[in-house]
Structures are given as structure tokens and as C-alpha cells.
Amino acid sequence: AQSVAQPEDQVNVAEGNPLTVKCTYSVSGNPYLFWYVQYPNRGLQFLLKYITGDNLVKGSYGFEAEFNKSQTSFHLKKPSALVSDSALYFCAVRVFTGGGNKLTFGTGTQLKVEL
Amino acid sequence: DGGITQSPKYLFRKEGQNVTLSCEQNLNHDAMYWYRQDPGQGLRLIYYSQIVNDFQKGDIAEGYSVSREKKESFPLTVTSAQKNPTAFYLCASSINAAEAGVEQYFGPGTRLTVT
Numbered sequence: 001a002q003s004v005a006q007p008e009d010q011v012n013v014a015e016g017n018p019l020t021v022k023c024t025y026s027v028s029g030n031p032y033l034f035w036y037v038q039y040p041n042r043g044l045q046f047l048l049k050y051i052t053g054d055n056l057v058k059g060s061y062g063f064e065a066e067f068n069k070s071q072t073s074f075h076l077k078k079p080s081a082l083v084s085d086s087a088l089y090f091c092a093v094r095v096f097t098g099g100g101n102k103l104t105f106g107t108g109t110q111l112k113v114e115l
Numbered sequence: 116d117g118g119i120t121q122s123p124k125y126l127f128r129k130e131g132q133n134v135t136l137s138c139e140q141n142l143n144h145d146a147m148y149w150y151r152q153d154p155g156q157g158l159r160l161i162y163y164s165q166i167v168n169d170f171q172k173g174d175i176a177e178g179y180s181v182s183r184e185k186k187e188s189f190p191l192t193v194t195s196a197q198k199n200p201t202a203f204y205l206c207a208s209s210i211n212a213a214e215a216g217v218e219q220y221f222g223p224g225t226r227l228t229v230t
Binding site for chain 2: 042094104108
């Protein structure tokens, strides 16, 4: 079965420090990977995606993600964290069912950026 | 404004009652999706629709029903058969369901509480 795993329920980082939110995947075939962010009581916002090409993908709000095929990982990164980055982050993988494409989401990682 | 609207934001119902959650989009997207979000479980797909008058069950369709009579609208009915309906419900859309790399856009969500 195709899936993603987010091994950390919560990540704490000081403002100004680099942040990493981890995601590993398990797929058959080429992976199509996505990162979303959710602020409290809101819907999800798309951050970035990996389809093909460069392993370093740049997205919204200064976020980037590194695709690593050998480690089957797609970690989300930001060079300098802001307090406003505090939110719930979801990794997702495309699953093709024959009836169309679906996204399977990880369980989410709560990011807390402190002053 | 372009986007996805969900109404109401908060919904309270008594056990045994059916309830319908609204989802409307003006993005001209073909595909629409319904997810359920519970703490610590990420998002789980309830139903999705690739095109008008067509929809497929997702991973947790039992106790739910949908219709897709118009491209813009994809209402979700939570029936009395759903054993644990209290949750945060998210509607999403994508330009289509056939292309692997398309991202989904999410509405603000409806928090349903059943007592």
C-alpha cells in the first residue's frame, strides 16, 4: 500500500533557527509528494510538491523540501523559522486508484516556533 | 474571490439526525473531495467526485452519502448510521483527478458536533 509517515508528532524550534519536518514515503512507481500547512480551525494550504526534476523543491512562505529517493524521504525545511510558522504540517502522497488520483496524508506534525 | 466555501463553520446535531454539509467552489475544478479530520489521525478520504453526476467511495464512506448534480457543488450528508460523526470535515477540489501532479485546494472546514 502507498503511504507516508511523519515520525514526529511535534517539532519545537527557536525563531531564527532552521527547521525540518520529516516525511518518509512508501510507493510503487514514481512518487508524487505534497506538503500542506494547517492553521488552527482552518483548511489546509498547499505549500509545495515534487513531481519530477530537481530534488530541491521551493514553495510558499520560504519553505522548501528535499526529495531523497534512496532514503524515500521528502523532508520540509526552512532556513530561518518564524513564530508565524507555528502550525500543523501534513505530508501527502498521490495514490492512483484507477478511478482517479487520491491523496493519502500523513498524521501531521505540529510545529512550534518559540521566541 | 475565487475559492471553496463550506457552511456552516460550526454545526451541532442530536444523535440520530441526518445532517448535510455544504461545499461550493468557483474555481471551475472538475474534481471534488470530502475528508474527515480527527486529532492524531490526519485526513481520511470519505468520497470523491471526478466529474458531475459521478462519485466514488473513499476509505471511510460508511455512514456518509454525497451528490454531484452541479460542477460547483458537492454536499456531504452525515447519516445516523455513522457511528462517530463528531469531527472536522474538509472539502477540497482539484482541476481534475486524472493528472497525478495536481494539488488540491481546501475549504475552511465545518466542525460537526453530535450529542
